Amino acid sequence: MSGHGDPIPMTSTACGPLKGIADVPGDKSISHRSLILGAMCVGETTITGLLEGQDVLDTAAAMRAFGAQVTEHGGGRWSVQGVGVGGFAEPDGVIDCGNSGTGVRLIMGAMATQPITATFSGDASLNGRPMARVTDPLAAFGCQAVGRSGGRLPMTLVGARAPVPVRYAVPVPSAQVKSAVLLAGLNAPGQTVVIEKEATRDHTERMLEGFGAEVSVRDTEEGREITLTGQPELRAQHIEVPRDPSSAAFPVCAALIVPGSDVLVPGIGLNPTRAGLFTTLREMGADLVYENAREEGGEPVADLRARYSPDMKGIEVPPARAASMIDEYPVLSVVASYAKGDTVMRGVRELRVKESDRIDAMAKGLRANGIEVAEGEDWWTVTGAGHGNVAGGGLCASQLDHRIAMSFLILGMAANRPVRVDDGGPIATSFPIFEQLMADLGASVSRDQV
Numbered sequence: 001m002s003g004h005g006d007p008i009p010m011t012s013t014a015c016g017p018l019k020g021i022a023d024v025p026g027d028k029s030i031s032h033r034s035l036i037l038g039a040m041c042v043g044e045t046t047i048t049g050l051l052e053g054q055d056v057l058d059t060a061a062a063m064r065a066f067g068a069q070v071t072e073h074g075g076g077r078w079s080v081q082g083v084g085v086g087g088f089a090e091p092d093g094v095i096d097c098g099n100s101g102t103g104v105r106l107i108m109g110a111m112a113t114q115p116i117t118a119t120f121s122g123d124a125s126l127n128g129r130p131m132a133r134v135t136d137p138l139a140a141f142g143c144q145a146v147g148r149s150g151g152r153l154p155m156t157l158v159g160a161r162a163p164v165p166v167r168y169a170v171p172v173p174s175a176q177v178k179s180a181v182l183l184a185g186l187n188a189p190g191q192t193v194v195i196e197k198e199a200t201r202d203h204t205e206r207m208l209e210g211f212g213a214e215v216s217v218r219d220t221e222e223g224r225e226i227t228l229t230g231q232p233e234l235r236a237q238h239i240e241v242p243r244d245p246s247s248a249a250f251p252v253c254a255a256l257i258v259p260g261s262d263v264l265v266p267g268i269g270l271n272p273t274r275a276g277l278f279t280t281l282r283e284m285g286a287d288l289v290y291e292n293a294r295e296e297g298g299e300p301v302a303d304l305r306a307r308y309s310p311d312m313k314g315i316e317v318p319p320a321r322a323a324s325m326i327d328e329y330p331v332l333s334v335v336a337s338y339a340k341g342d343t344v345m346r347g348v349r350e351l352r353v354k355e356s357d358r359i360d361a362m363a364k365g366l367r368a369n370g371i372e373v374a375e376g377e378d379w380w381t382v383t384g385a386g387h388g389n390v391a392g393g394g395l396c397a398s399q400l401d402h403r404i405a406m407s408f409l410i411l412g413m414a415a416n417r418p419v420r421v422d423d424g425g426p427i428a429t430s431f432p433i434f435e436q437l438m439a440d441l442g443a444s445v446s447r448d449q450v
Contacts (some may be wrong), residue, residue: 012412017260038080043236048318110181276325356399368394
């Protein structure tokens with residue numbers, strides 16, 4: 001079953017050229033943070049371009065449960081009447097975060113230093129994901145957590161009544177863990193310090209500064225050191241959410257592999273900690289151009305034009321780039337299937353603990369469609385068949401993972417035989433307009449009769 005209903009089997013069939021403008025939804029990472037930080041302000045934060053996928057809607061519901069007034073005004077416009085730092089109310093019921101690892105981990109951080117108790121749960125996929133990586137550093141603030149074996153949801157957090165600031169070195173590259181610690185540090189006195197050996201997406205740091213928190217970042221021998229001064233009075237803001245580069249990846253990659261395609265994706269956020277996929281595709285030989293570069297809301301933005309690229313070659317992706325494109329490896333592996341030679345991806349252990357084991361899920365699905373894949377614990381290699389040589393014809397298990405489902409549907413758009421996905425339902429968690437957007441460009445994706 002999908003996370004929010006009965007399975008929705010889907011089939012993708014080879015199509016003619018993809019043409020047009022792909023207006024992808026707002027950035028999911030920034031949408032989550034806009035709602036959470038808006039709830040921790042005094043006053044009204046207004047948001048335009050909010051992603052209205054299920055993951056973000058679940059975070060909006062959570063903020064209401066903690067006492068903030070969150071209102072939808074239509075057309076991606078929302079407002080949040082906040083309760084201030086340390087002002088969360090104790091929720092009456094369980095906080096259901098659906099499929100969202102980002103949502104649950106950030107919300108846990110925001111409440112961990114407040115004297116309240118909350119219980120978190122989610123769908124089958126989220127309830128199987130590890131939470132100790134967040135609850136361990138939150139315990140240093142004085143927060144207590146009790147969950148299922150292996151640190152899994154459902155889980156109850158008892159917030160610290162007398163929180164203390166912490167200094168924490170993130171053991172694996174994770175923007176979710178870093179952000180949870182920084183959000184917890186908001187209601188702790190003194191300075192909370194987070195050290196990361198590899199830079200991860202920095203939306204939290206940027207947005208904290210925008211909301212009026214005192215944040216400093218410096219490079220040290222230990223790594224990138226972020227220092228937050230606790231107990232600020234956050235100022236309500238107007239947030240314009242840029243379009244999501246992780247969602248843009250799907251029409252962009254489809255255009256690269258479907259003959260004759262020319263697709264423009266406007267207004268994409270190109271934060272350097274998020275743009276690793278596009279750098280990698282260009283190194284492979286993709287015809288991918290940035291147009292109209294600009295800055296919006298403190299984030300670099302540009303329009304992306306992607307054209308059919310029949311001569312792409314496999315490369316070895318630098319492991320240091322993994323944090324900037326961790327969510328895009330599944331769809332990169334699809335493009336790699338149409339390239340020539342091996343595409344090697346290393347330092348990607350984090351893919352094993354996403355919504356699914358993404359290495360395993362993609363390897364099985366690609367093999368079912370005639371693609372050669374080798375894999376290890378933190379690496380995998382896709383041997384490209386080249387354009388016109390991807391067999392297709394396979395049935396792929398989405399594993400309750402929206403990015404796995406969309407990646408295999410992209411694979412089918414240029415394969416010799418249709419590619420089927422057992423359940424496309426999870427796509428709604430991050431990209432609810434995916435089917436219509438791709439159809440408007442000329443793709444052939446259908447829901448199967450059950």
